[in-house]
Structure formats: structure tokens, C-alpha cells
Amino acid sequence: MTQRPLPESLTIQTSAVRARRRHDIGHAMVLLLPLFAFLIVFTYLPAAVSLVLGFYHYHLLGVNTTFGGLGDFKEALTYAVFWQALRNTLVFALYMIPATLVGAVAIAVLISEKSRYYALLRTFVLLPYITPVIATSIGWLWMFNPQYGILNAMLHWLHLPQSQWLLSPQLAMPSIALYTLWHGLGFDVVIVLSALSNMPHHVMEAAAMDGATAWTRFRRITLPLLSPTLFFLAIITTIGTLQAFSQIFALTGTQAVAGGPENSTLTLILLIYQTAFDYFHFSYAAAMALILVMIILGLTVIQTWFSKRWVFYQ
Amino acid sequence: MTKRVRGGGPNRSHRAYRTIMRGFRGVVALAVGLSFLFPLYIAGVTSVDTPADVFVFPPHLVPDFDFQPYTAMWHMAPWLMYFGNTAFITATTIAIALATSVLAAYALTFIEFKGRSALFMLVLFVLMVPAEALLIPNYVILHQMNLLNTRWAQILPYGGSVFGVFLLRQFFLSLPTSYWDAARIDGASHLRFLWSVALPLAKPVLFTIGLYIGIGSWNSFQWPLIVTVSHQVQPIEVAVQRLMSAHSVDWRRLSAAGIMATLPLVVIFLFVQGAIVRGLSRGEGLHE
Structure with a gap:
């Protein structure tokens, strides 16, 4: 009998913890967003572009970007x-x-x-x-x-x-x-x-x-x-x-x-x-x-x- | 023999030898130290020369204190505008980079979530990307964003600072966890804790990071040269370079412009030298 409330309180606790976790991960994402916005646009994306740009004929003003191979x-x-x-x-x-x-x-x-x-x-x-x-x-x-x-x-x-x-x-x-x-x-x-x-x-x-x-x-x-x-x-x-x-x-x-x-x-x-x-x-x-x-x-x-x-x- | 018994002889000559060596070291060190100042001194002397003293051989090394080159140079370009651009770019870069670093470093230290260390690794990965690989793609990206030839083109690429995130995270990790526990019990939110507890304590670290980002931004040349054409948005370094490449510019005026662009940094350096040295010894290798 005395053991009965225990699992219940445990589940309540875990769901509370889980809720706070979800809450926390939301917080973390909001705080990390500004940094990653800059890093994605000005580092990760250009780094990826740099790997392929050499293989294409790219013109700033033209639309006809063509594959140039090696x-x-x-x-x-x-x-x-x-x-x-x-x-x-x-x-x-x-x-x-x-x-x-x-x-x-x-x-x-x-x-x-x-x-x-x-x-x-x-x-x-x-x-x-x-x-x-x-x-x-x-x-x-x-x-x-x-x-x-x-x-x-x-x-x-x-x-x-x-x-x-x-x-x-x-x-x-x-x-x-x-x-x-x-x-x-x-x-x-x-x-x-x-x-x-x-x-x-x-x-x-x-x-x-x-x-x-x-x-x-x-x-x-x-x-x-x-x-x-x-x-x-x-x-x-x-x-x-x-x-x-x-x-x-x-x-x-x-x-x-x-x-x-x-x-x-x-x-x-x-x-x-x-x-x-x-x-x-x-x-x-x-x-x-x-x-x-x-x-x-x-x-x-x-x-x-x-x-x-x-x-x-x- | 008797001298030796009295204990003076070899000891005294040894002491004399050491004194001479100390003096010798002092003189050599002085010569080395002055040789680092000398190029600035030469530029200073040339900038205040009378016309007759510029083209002489051997060069004369005593300043004439003729400040006419400075007034002449000042009227050659809208220097205040260039200083203003540099100051705006530097201040905004510092503000943005510090803000993004603080928020991210806080999340990466005080909030527990799945994938936190993976995200931190992703931030550190930026250090592996060589700057020369980003030169052309970043130009293309700014072109696509329609931001070429603006002050923002000189600011936004530096909005995320790995150096800043790393140093701030190191600092936050060094804070006792009891601070956070106490704040939590008092019902403080993350932002409240960050603003009222963590940030005030982090002031010296913020100062170091701001200093480094600031010096880098103030002295940057290659990127502004690439992304700007209009004088209205260019920083002082690009303006000085344009003066250099314009032929037939008087050496005295050119030197005066060089001294004018260097002086603000020298003055700041004399005030914050300690912080620079501490930062170098603390964050080895991360700012490059």
C-alpha cells in the first residue's frame, strides 16, 4: 500500500523533468540561433560552396552557371x-x-x-x-x-x-x-x-x-x-x-x-x-x-x- | 692566496663578471626594443620634415617639427568620414560578435540538452576552415544578398566569433555551479541569471574578446578592399592605401597619413597592454 503512490509521483516527476528539458532545449536553441545564423551564412555555407565552385563556370551577372569539371x-x-x-x-x-x-x-x-x-x-x-x-x-x-x-x-x-x-x-x-x-x-x-x-x-x-x-x-x-x-x-x-x-x-x-x-x-x-x-x-x-x-x-x-x-x- | 682566504678574489671577479654581463644584456635588449620602435620613429620624423630635409642621403634623423604636411594631408581626403566608417564598423562588429558569443556560450555551458557537445564541436569546426577558402564564396553570398559595397558587408561576416564563444565558455565553466543552483531556487530564469550574475562576472573576459575583435576590425584591409568601391563606405586603411597608390604624393604627407592612422591604436595599446598580453597567454592560437 505504501508503495503505491511512489511510481505515480515518479511519473509525475519524470514528466515534469521532461517538460523542463523540452523547455530548456527550446531556450538553448533560441540562445544559439544568432551565432549559428552568422556561422551558417558566412562560414558553413561558403565552405561548402568553396568545395564545388571551382568545378563550375560562375559569372556574377550571368544566369548561365555551367559545369566545368576539372x-x-x-x-x-x-x-x-x-x-x-x-x-x-x-x-x-x-x-x-x-x-x-x-x-x-x-x-x-x-x-x-x-x-x-x-x-x-x-x-x-x-x-x-x-x-x-x-x-x-x-x-x-x-x-x-x-x-x-x-x-x-x-x-x-x-x-x-x-x-x-x-x-x-x-x-x-x-x-x-x-x-x-x-x-x-x-x-x-x-x-x-x-x-x-x-x-x-x-x-x-x-x-x-x-x-x-x-x-x-x-x-x-x-x-x-x-x-x-x-x-x-x-x-x-x-x-x-x-x-x-x-x-x-x-x-x-x-x-x-x-x-x-x-x-x-x-x-x-x-x-x-x-x-x-x-x-x-x-x-x-x-x-x-x-x-x-x-x-x-x-x-x-x-x-x-x-x-x-x-x-x-x- | 691571502685574497682567497679573505674570500674576496674569485668571488669579487665573479660578481664583476656577472654585473658586466647584466649590463651587456641590458644594452642588447635596449637595442632590440628600440629597433621595433625605429620604423615608427622614422615615419614620424619624415612626417614633420621641412621639404629640404626629405630627399637627403644619409637620411637625417632629427625631427624638424614642421606640421605643414599634416594640414596639407588633412585637406586631401575626407578623413573624418573614413574614421567614422572605421569606428562604426568596429563598434558594430564588437557589439554583434559579443552578443552572439555570450548567448551561445551561455547555452553551451548552463543548459543541459542532447547534442550540446556536438554543437560545440560544430562551432570549433570553424577554426578548421581556412580564411582563403571563404574569400570568394563570401563575396558571392554578399552579392546575392545585395550587400556588396556597404558597411554591413564589412561587419556581418564577422558576426560569429569562435574565439569569443570559446573564451566565454571557458569562463562560464569556471563559475561555481552553486551560483546557478541558488539563482534557480530563487526562481531566476536563464536570461535573468545571465544578465544579473554571469555577465557582470565576465566583464574582464568580455573586455579581452572585444579588444581583439576591435583591433582586428579596425586594422582589416583585405576584406574592405574586396567588398567596397564607394569612398562613402570605406574604412581608413583602404583610404590610406589609395593615397599610397596615387603617384606623385608627397612623402611627408603620406607619412603624416600613416602616423594619423596608426596613432589611435598606439594610444589604446598603451592603456590596455596588460589585457592584450593576458588574452594572448590565455587564448593561444584561437584568435588567428
């Missing part, structure tokens, strides 16, 4: 400028990744000390990171000026041969890498600094007591402990480098056409931009973008695979 991909892969742009893109990444890793670690170790003096220097290093690229390119354009620029003046004071910088097909890309390092290295330095501040101090002190030199401590303790951070920075730098657009546009755009001289700074993203928005070959550009995405994916996979050999997780 035509645009074939055309891209047989286009000499595409290969040149691909090579430039990889060369740029090849400059940027080691320079970023070495530069970030060296500068972070140099300015990691806790004092007002070093805090001020950290401010200086991070400052360029928040500046607008186009606006700060102007000062650099002037520094790179072969006739009146400060960089050639420095070479002159050091009795070294002067250079054409952005006007030289050999040095234009390294010059852009120099600007990119100036602008972005502060970000990497801050990441390394925060990793350094999480280092186990007792290990360092124990090693120092045992007579390990500063270099040995750095080589045997700091560097292995930093390796996950460095791996993260390598991935981020690769992605950032392959997306680099504004600084190339600004620093080479004052010449005949951005990407010069002699296409030496024409990267894939710049070529995609020109193909789509200067010449309005949308599907052709979309095909090239898809190839670029594949390359990024491939590089990330290779780096991840390679990282197993040198990244040390605690």
Missing part, C-alpha cells in the same frame, strides 16, 4: 605564373618559420626578466603587432627606398654594397619577410614569454646547483619544455604566412602591379585576389583557392607528423 584545376596547374606564385609562397614560409621561432625565443629569453626596464622593452616589441599594416608600411617603404632610405644608409656606414630592396627580384621577398617579422614577432614573443613563466623553477635551480652552464640549462631544459609552444608557433606562422596579403599589397603596390618586381612577390593569395577581383574569373580563382587549402592542410599534416620527433610533452 577544367579550371587543369588550367591552374599548367599556368606558369601559378607555379611561380606557389614557389614564392613556400619560399616566404621558409623565410618566416625559422626566423620567427629563433627570433621569438631569442628575444623572449633576452627580455624575460621581471623589472620595469624590461617591461618597457616588452611594450616596444609588442607595439607593432597592433598597428595597422597599410599605415605602417609607409614608413617601411621609405626605409627601403634605395636612394634615400635608412637601410641603405646603414649599409653605407658599414661599408657594405647597397641594395635595391623591394625593387630587386632577389631581395623583395626577404624585405617583405623583414616587415612581417617586425609587425608580428611581438605576438610570438609574448607566447614564448608566457611559456617561459610557466617553467618549473626548481628544476632550473637544481641544474644550476649541479653546475650546468646557462647554455646547457637552456639546451637541455628550457628548449625541450618550450617545444610544444614552438610547434604551435610553427603551425600559426605557416597559416599566417600563407594568408599574408596586406603587407605585400602595400609594399609592392606602388610599383606597376602588386606582386612585383617580375612577379617575385606574387603569392598564391595575391594571385587568387587578382584573378577573382581584378579579372573576375571566379571559378578559376576558387579552383586555385582549393589547391591552396590542400597545400595548407598538407603542410599541417607534415608538421604534425614531423613534430613527433622533436616535440616533448610533459
Whole structure:
């Protein structure tokens, strides 16, 4: 007898819970709707479109969207400028990744000390990171000026041969890498600094007591402990480098056409931009973008695979 | 020998060595720090040069404080309008992205429902989509929506921020569940709890997210360049670029325009540097 009301109250409870659950899921959907509205229209949908756009002949104003198959991909892969742009893109990444890793670690170790003096220097290093690229390119354009620029003046004071910088097909890309390092290295330095501040101090002190030199401590303790951070920075730098657009546009755009001289700074993203928005070959550009995405994916996979050999997780 | 007994010799020279090394490190660090400031300094000096001091070799490095280039540059374009566009785009992007992030992060943390973790994975999936893949499709979509060449075309694509959702969710997860239980017992609804309890506590996180979205939006160039043609809707970065590509522009005026566009960010940076550094160390990798 006493057990009789129990199931009843249980069912009441579960239906109440169920009602609240249904109520809750309704709430959740309403709260999630705004975010997903934006993500669907401007990320999921375009991501899906990007997968197929390269296979169609699409015209902004025309109605006759026709299936083009692999035509645009074939055309891209047989286009000499595409290969040149691909090579430039990889060369740029090849400059940027080691320079970023070495530069970030060296500068972070140099300015990691806790004092007002070093805090001020950290401010200086991070400052360029928040500046607008186009606006700060102007000062650099002037520094790179072969006739009146400060960089050639420095070479002159050091009795070294002067250079054409952005006007030289050999040095234009390294010059852009120099600007990119100036602008972005502060970000990497801050990441390394925060990793350094999480280092186990007792290990360092124990090693120092045992007579390990500063270099040995750095080589045997700091560097292995930093390796996950460095791996993260390598991935981020690769992605950032392959997306680099504004600084190339600004620093080479004052010449005949951005990407010069002699296409030496024409990267894939710049070529995609020109193909789509200067010449309005949308599907052709979309095909090239898809190839670029594949390359990024491939590089990330290779780096991840390679990282197993040198990244040390605690 | 006697020195060693007194304990001064090797110790003292060791201390001297360390002092010298410390000083040396300080000097090298100063040189590195200043080299990051130098390009801004050069632009500043060029922008206040007298005409006679611009085209000289070696370049002179002491400012003349001639502000004529600034007044001349100011009359070359409707800069206030461009600043206004940039400010409107930045403020609206921050507002929309923060609102969508807060609501979604709240639902993904405080409301239990089936498929919640799957939805969160779907949000994180956005990070896997490379920006260059979206360039052309997003242009086509804005064209279909009839929004090309508007300020909204520069705002709406950034309305959903994964970075924001992620950081806010992390923060909400760190709140003790007893807060929510207490509010529930007092009969508070979800929205009431969010507005009166969770949001006030989340202010520092909201500030960091807003800061990052704001800097990104203020400095954006590629997307405005692609989706706008009318000067009336363009931000300051595109206007500065147009001035650069117009040939025969005076270097001093160009430098003045560059300094003018950079200065607001430098001033903001000096005030919020701590938040930027904290945000970088907290949300590694998510803002790119």
C-alpha cells in the first residue's frame, strides 16, 4: 500500500523533468540561433560552396552557371605564373618559420626578466603587432627606398654594397619577410614569454646547483619544455604566412602591379585576389583557392607528423 | 692566496663578471626594443620634415617639427568620414560578435540538452576552415544578398566569433555551479541569471574578446578592399592605401597619413597592454 503512490509521483516527476528539458532545449536553441545564423551564412555555407565552385563556370551577372569539371584545376596547374606564385609562397614560409621561432625565443629569453626596464622593452616589441599594416608600411617603404632610405644608409656606414630592396627580384621577398617579422614577432614573443613563466623553477635551480652552464640549462631544459609552444608557433606562422596579403599589397603596390618586381612577390593569395577581383574569373580563382587549402592542410599534416620527433610533452 | 682566504678574489671577479654581463644584456635588449620602435620613429620624423630635409642621403634623423604636411594631408581626403566608417564598423562588429558569443556560450555551458557537445564541436569546426577558402564564396553570398559595397558587408561576416564563444565558455565553466543552483531556487530564469550574475562576472573576459575583435576590425584591409568601391563606405586603411597608390604624393604627407592612422591604436595599446598580453597567454592560437 505504501508503495503505491511512489511510481505515480515518479511519473509525475519524470514528466515534469521532461517538460523542463523540452523547455530548456527550446531556450538553448533560441540562445544559439544568432551565432549559428552568422556561422551558417558566412562560414558553413561558403565552405561548402568553396568545395564545388571551382568545378563550375560562375559569372556574377550571368544566369548561365555551367559545369566545368576539372577544367579550371587543369588550367591552374599548367599556368606558369601559378607555379611561380606557389614557389614564392613556400619560399616566404621558409623565410618566416625559422626566423620567427629563433627570433621569438631569442628575444623572449633576452627580455624575460621581471623589472620595469624590461617591461618597457616588452611594450616596444609588442607595439607593432597592433598597428595597422597599410599605415605602417609607409614608413617601411621609405626605409627601403634605395636612394634615400635608412637601410641603405646603414649599409653605407658599414661599408657594405647597397641594395635595391623591394625593387630587386632577389631581395623583395626577404624585405617583405623583414616587415612581417617586425609587425608580428611581438605576438610570438609574448607566447614564448608566457611559456617561459610557466617553467618549473626548481628544476632550473637544481641544474644550476649541479653546475650546468646557462647554455646547457637552456639546451637541455628550457628548449625541450618550450617545444610544444614552438610547434604551435610553427603551425600559426605557416597559416599566417600563407594568408599574408596586406603587407605585400602595400609594399609592392606602388610599383606597376602588386606582386612585383617580375612577379617575385606574387603569392598564391595575391594571385587568387587578382584573378577573382581584378579579372573576375571566379571559378578559376576558387579552383586555385582549393589547391591552396590542400597545400595548407598538407603542410599541417607534415608538421604534425614531423613534430613527433622533436616535440616533448610533459 | 691571502685574497682567497679573505674570500674576496674569485668571488669579487665573479660578481664583476656577472654585473658586466647584466649590463651587456641590458644594452642588447635596449637595442632590440628600440629597433621595433625605429620604423615608427622614422615615419614620424619624415612626417614633420621641412621639404629640404626629405630627399637627403644619409637620411637625417632629427625631427624638424614642421606640421605643414599634416594640414596639407588633412585637406586631401575626407578623413573624418573614413574614421567614422572605421569606428562604426568596429563598434558594430564588437557589439554583434559579443552578443552572439555570450548567448551561445551561455547555452553551451548552463543548459543541459542532447547534442550540446556536438554543437560545440560544430562551432570549433570553424577554426578548421581556412580564411582563403571563404574569400570568394563570401563575396558571392554578399552579392546575392545585395550587400556588396556597404558597411554591413564589412561587419556581418564577422558576426560569429569562435574565439569569443570559446573564451566565454571557458569562463562560464569556471563559475561555481552553486551560483546557478541558488539563482534557480530563487526562481531566476536563464536570461535573468545571465544578465544579473554571469555577465557582470565576465566583464574582464568580455573586455579581452572585444579588444581583439576591435583591433582586428579596425586594422582589416583585405576584406574592405574586396567588398567596397564607394569612398562613402570605406574604412581608413583602404583610404590610406589609395593615397599610397596615387603617384606623385608627397612623402611627408603620406607619412603624416600613416602616423594619423596608426596613432589611435598606439594610444589604446598603451592603456590596455596588460589585457592584450593576458588574452594572448590565455587564448593561444584561437584568435588567428
